[in-house]
Amino acid sequence: MKNQSKFSKMIAIDGVVILAAFVLMVIFFSLKADSFLIPDSIRYYINEAVPIFIIIVGLTFVIIAGGIDLSIGAVLGLSAGTSLTVSMWGWPFWMAVIVGVLTGLAFGLLNAVFTTIFKINDFIVTLGTLNIAAGALTVLTDQIQLTGTKDTSFKRISGMNFLGLTSSIWIALIIVVVFELVLLKSPFGRRIFATGIGQVPALISGINTQRSKFGAYLISGGLAGLGGVLLASHLNSVQSGLAGGYELTAIAGAVLGGVSLAGGRGSVWRAIVGALFLTTLNQGLLLMGVDPLIFQIVTGLCILVGVVIDRAVYKFALTFSTQTRESNSQFLRGKRFSL
Amino acid sequence: MQDNAFAEVSTSKSGSQILKMSLISKRYQGVQALDDVGLVVQSGEIHALLGGNGAGKSTLLKILSGLTAPDEGTIIFQGRRVVIESPRSAQELGISMIHQELSIIPDLSVLENIFLGQESLITQRKSWTPWVNRREMAKKVRSVATEFGITEEELWRPAGEFGALKKRSIEIVKALVVQPKILILDEPTSGLEEHEKELLFGHMRSLQRLGVALIWVTHHLDEVFGLADNATIMRDGKMIAQTSIKGLNLGDLISLMFGTPAATLIEQPKIREIARKNGSEDRFKTLEVTGFKREGVLKDISFDLWDGEILGIAGLAGAGRTELMRALMGIDRLESGSIKVFGKIEKIGHPEKAYELGIAMVPEDRKVLGILSEFSIEKSISISKLVNVLKSGWLNAKKESDLASEFISKFSIKTPNSREKIRNLSGGNQQKVIISRCLNTNPRILIFDEPTQGIDIASKVEVHKLIRELASAGKSVILIASELHELIRLSDRIIILREGSIVGEIESVPEKIQIYGYEVVEQDILHKSSRVKV
């Protein structure tokens, strides 16, 4: 009995399950694929995945606040397009960065306004802005061939080398650390958690829940913009459809890492572990000669598995149960804070 | 096929015992909701089920209508022991329930609402057919519908168009479609105007004539007389009495319902010795509410609140007590009304603003509206004012745990440590954490909405003591409590709400109790809040 309770306590520690799964997977792949543990190959695939790591940070904020952001992939693609465009026009690299981030922020603002002020369903709004951003990139690439900038400093944003790692990876690391701090140690982050746990109790505790959500969407948009800049700098070319479907990978990563789609639970590093798990799985399968196209199926399945595990382990049925939702919506019905 | 679907209803003879529930017990997460409760209903009678909030009526009815299962006890229906697994099986037995919240689907027509889930009733001979025949439905239900005030034409209109009375009538007709032997009516008069209630009572008599036994839950005791045959009275999850209404008066019912049980008598808060007079020189108004109005909920409410007083708000369920508090906190938008806080006109558009002004609230329904279930005790307390635990702009773990420890020892919150999640605490301790959350903002006005709902007796006493202490320390307290003895004994002053208006005010309650005695004050409040002229 005692052992059992110890075991269940172990399981209940945040992130233990996904970390264990990650370690097991690494061991498995290193046995099965010779080239798996070569440092260069690790560096390479991590570097490729940097945009995912960056958008998953913003997505984590939104999900913890009780929302969802489907537009991040498309916004990332568009931001890559805008920053590369201005760089090709000859603007200095820092202007390109600003333009890219602003593009993302603009979409973050759009999402925030429609979800928190007009109170339209998060999925619908961000699905709409996904289409708008993806469409805007198509229009942009129709106008200009985004085949590359001559500005080497723009390329250097992602390509510099410090202590054996690219600047892309360093930037991602800094962002992860900074935003984890913001999430766990700042009043804003704490309010985000409270908002996601329960809009009504948070409201009654004196929290402006809409403002917290607003902030989360802005962060998500801004980080997608930054991710776009890094991707553009890395690829030095942008086509229509770039980064399409990244949102699925990011959601799957977050969910696998234990960021609960019911809101109010999760952390940045756990989402990152989830993303790392997915990208490593992808790399491992690739090295084992599995068709890379299977990856999307795996991603979809991961979302389902993640949600089911979350429900089973943490019984988020508690927060998602019809009864609670009914009484919540009864509380908010016909009011200014309508759902 | 018969035109009238309800001809067969009145087969059972009036007077025979149709339902007997005995020794029913039910526990919810450690709280004894029902304790060896029994209920006996004769066929064709109107049986009133009475009791205050939390007396266990709704749990008993949930068991009877198949929404939940009892832990112990037996149900004998028409002489046969039955197990009611689901609403469906209750219906098949002949037990239907009309819920307090209208469960009409507004987008469907009246007719469709009536037959929803029972479509096969009119296609019995061809039960395989997937089609619904509305004309047949209308034909079937026409005469009964007319009897309950629904015209032929209205059957075809969307149910959402109609008011509360029509919706009740629709539900009654819907319940009758399955030819029930027992019909449960949970607060059927809530939301009805005066003259509408009379119509509804007429409907209830017609139901009785049809031979249906009615189990009737109501808070309006005066309605019971002249309509109900028998009553079962419950209190604190126990059955207090099962009695015939004949020969009883309101006072008897009230003392049965609210009579203070010996076991809890010791725990009653002592009546305050001296009530300080409002308006004297050393007192000032903390809150002045003028003309609060919200469609259908609040009708022109004005009152003042003084420092250091406990203002009790009495009223039955649906009188607008909670709604008033929500308006104060800026959760609902008002149509009109203004508010002065410490003599200054303020606009409270959001709870955030209320907290800034020094108003804090302990909400009712702790599990849903109160606790942030995923938060630890530390986080639950600090969340209301994070500035208190910041160190150079960042949340400081030490400050947070110090803050929590302070409240944990002050209120003797029972927990292994301050990092325990709030959802793992007992109800009383959760409530203490929520009160700590409010006090963390150092509020000057505190609103307690049903602060002792669903917590154990020991914690109740502590909460009472705490409320007293806060008032003594000069804070203004607004208290809503359905348990009258709690409200009366704690408050300095009580205002009584009924249907969204203030219908009475009792100044210096402790004095009144000394002069006239507790009973008189209690009766006064009850009568005012339930529309009975004495």
Add this chain to the structure above:
Amino acid sequence: MTINIAGRNSSKYLQNRILQDPSFGIFVLLVLAIIVMTFLEPSFATGRNVTNVINAMMTVSFLAIGMTVVLIAGGLDLSVGSTMAVTAGVAGKFIIYGMPMSVAFLCALTIGVGIGCINGLLITKLGIPDFIATLAMLGIGQGVILLWTQGVPILGYMSGAYYYIGGLNKIAGPISIPMIVVVVISVVMTIILKRSKFGLQLYAVGSSPISARNAGVNVDAIKISAYAISGLLAAIAGIHIAGRTTTIPPLIGNGYEISAIAAAVIGGASLLGGKGRMIGALIGALTLTLTRNIINLVGIKSSWQAILTGSVLIGAVLANRASSEFSRKRFRRGKT
């Protein structure tokens, strides 16, 4: 859902019904747009353009009909686009493998229904929120078709008969098979929605699942059926679009979920459930297709389409909410 009972057919009544119809506003806008375009753009009212618009509208119509059913039940299906792509792939590939066309179609339809059922089961039995379950299914479907085709468009399945099914060959004048199918399906679905137990319960489940359950409705079964219908219609759309485009690029379904939702919402379906009509879905599909056609004709590049659809989606949801709030107020005032 109310029915016009005998004896109320006075012209005044009819007039009121038309004026108060939820789709009346959008219908007037459509007519106005058509009139204006006819005068401004000579190539608009040509027979070729009209048949183009109608044929393009068919795909969205199928999906919008399915989406409306799901929306009425209070759900949402993000997987329709990818289900369409998968079933188009099944139809095309199976024909290439040498199966008779009818068998290939039957397989496609079965798979469509199967995907719908899986969606429904994930949502009702595992309790995964609608959006998440169907989003995951979208990803999985896309992955399957990409993996299967290796990213290469499917070619060489077209035959004489398939040109008719794709609507490229007409059977009489401007009438094509897909048009007939759309009409038949919407009529059948309208009858089912208005006249069957299932239809009644579908609206009830979407309006208020709790009340419906209290009334004894099997909520889970109704929801699963709704998703199955959506899957079936996505499969029909898949079979049709394979014929219309004559090749099946693996990403053929991308973005169609948005068009379907937008069309359904324009047609009066609500994301809150309990509302929606077949005629609305068709009007929505027509609006969407016509708008695209118009911006094409006035010389705006087709690359703007996605931006347009995304904006229309958000705009339609906003407008839908505004109008339902308006009618709720009217209800309250008309309280008896």
